[in-house]
Amino acid sequence: MSGGLFDIPSDLQNTYWGLVGLHLREALIPVAVGLVVALPVAQLCVRLRWLYPPVLWVTTVLYAIPSLAFFVVLIDYTGQTETTVMIPLGVYSLVVFVPAIVDGVRSVPQETLDAATAMGLGPVRRYFQVQLPIAAPAIIAGLRVATVSSISLVSVGMLIGNQGGLGNLLNDGMIYHQNRLIWLSVIGTAVLAILADALLVLVRVLVTPWMPRGNRTPRPVDEPEPLQAALEDAVR
């Protein structure tokens, strides 16, 4: 227990960097799965307009369920595992992804779609070659919010026995009255969130060379900044 800045209590049975890896895995897999689920759901909402309000309602209600309540139910099926932590995180990401993708796909100008149809692009080609690429900035904006909020939410996994990544350190810090561990947890989580967000901004710049310069962040005004969302989540 003596010595290094990054030394952590043995009860966690891990190194600091091991916890970082665990934290990222637990945060990012749900976001990826959430995105894969949200794409077809959102496309369905675009095609069937009446479906969008109820889907939005369901995702919002799911988002309102505290993770602890999820854990109580899930623990009977998936036990004290990473999966139990990741399922609610994946579900939460839908509340960001579905509207982001729907808005993005809907933002494709009608004349662009008409031109695609008139040139003989069928529905599948139209979706993958026109709608999805043009919706990419909006989807990546959603991805940023979901990723940052997921990284901050993982910590709650400490409640089911050391499944909270860096959050476990927060717990240990309080148990052992070690401020160093608390700082390692809080600052580590924040740095991960900031790095992930920066990486996604870079990805967006790389995949959208077609966007006018100086207008590379077309975020709708009612969408919260990722970091702001992360802070709100941390309070939950």
Added chain:
Amino acid sequence: MIRIDSVTKRYPDGTVAVDNLSLEIPDRSITVFVGPSGCGKTTTLRMINRMIEPSEGTITIDGKDITQQPVNTLRRSMGYVIQNAGLFQHRTIIDNIATVPRLLGWDKARARARARELMERVGLDGSLAKRYPYQLSGGQQQRVGVARALAADPPVLLMDEPFSAVDPVVRKGLQDELLRIQDELGKTIVFVTHDIDEAVKIGTMVAVMRTGGHLAQFAPPAELLTDPADAFVEDFLGADRGIRRLSFFSSAGLDLLTTPIVAVDATAEQIAARTSKDVPYLLVTDVDGRPLGWSEPATLTAGSVDPARLLSHGRPFEHGKESLRAALDGAVLSPTGWAVAVGADGRVTGVVSQQTIGEAIRAAHAEGRTEKVAG
């Protein structure tokens, strides 16, 4: 030939967009559908590439019902140009143009080579190839739209108000360009517009439609201007259709006077020789023969002509190339009532009075023979 046969489009709510429309669109010419909003012109266009399916009636191309082939095959055989171009904002200009060739299975290199060729044809600089649509002006985007439609060399081109969203100067340029391209390529073009001037300018045949999807008149533009089928068409053509119709009469038949023309450095003898009782003015040209302005012979002193004090000569018309409308316009614009004719090089070939132009107009009307004349 595209044949529209008793086609009606009725929507579930009972609205009739097109009502029992029948007409034949001739090959290798521009057929324009024109009319006010809600007259069914765009609906008609979209039924040709099956973006809208008719409720009744059939559309055939060269005798083949358009529903007899896969819809995307049909669409890839027709170029489509719309207002605001509808470019793919996430693709470069060259990839936008190469879209249909790529869909048809051309390899990338061949499709891009073809796209470059088309950029040149529609008057786009090759340096724009790797740009994205947002980096182009509205007029340039519309040229890309035309190039994209022409990429796979389709026999048919459908154009839905393609030039409505650009400013008048750019629009005129695009119209002239379209006519030039059509001269080279000879496509079967179906063109929709709400602008009757555009219809008259570019149409080989013009279909005037009225609200409710009825065909009011289907005729060549000159006939439309001479002989509107009813009050609706007459009203739609506007108040000056008589003047506009002059666009269809060539100025070639005008008898030009060459006497009352002097160069700016003319001697007193030359001025005296050129003065006659028939023409109260002399046209002064520069030493190269380009028009400067009119003057009364009495006020013209050899060796000291001040171009600033000459009377305006209006807009010169190109004799033989431009129409009687341009000639009349030149005569009306000059305080002398005389128009100046020039050759392709801008040098004066003669002058003509309003009265002579008037006689030519009467003669042309009597003959009733019209032709498409530039300008």
